[in-house]
Amino acid sequence: MPVIKFVKEKIEIEVPRGANLRREAIKAGVNVHQGVNGFGAGLNKVINCHGFGQCGTCRVLITKGMENTSPMGTIEKLRFRCPVPTPVTPGGLDPIPCLAYVGHEETMRLACQTKVFGDIEVETGPPIDLFGENFFS
């Protein structure tokens, strides 16, 4: 059975092959909805799209074993690469997940859209560099 290691939380769990990463994290008591740099984590734990790939709050980094996960699907690609309307920000665009993706293209996933087929290591709540030195260049 695949093992998921949540690095920050120091939790390791065994899951069935093909398990959904977000569901397994919730079962293990790990909050994958961390907000923006930790701000809003409590709120996002309740206010999110509950696994439909629309809010972007469940983004995580797969720091080891990306090859043991399902390939990124269309919903996930759209969520990371385009500022699309979101039910969590009524009437507005939510570019935060797109900003978060910059610089993490090889490791970032939406936990709710990721299936686990082998051992992986996961970092929850990856930071967003809102004021990066090249932001305005």
Ligand code: FES
């Ligand atoms: S729970 Fe909303 S995108 Fe994953």
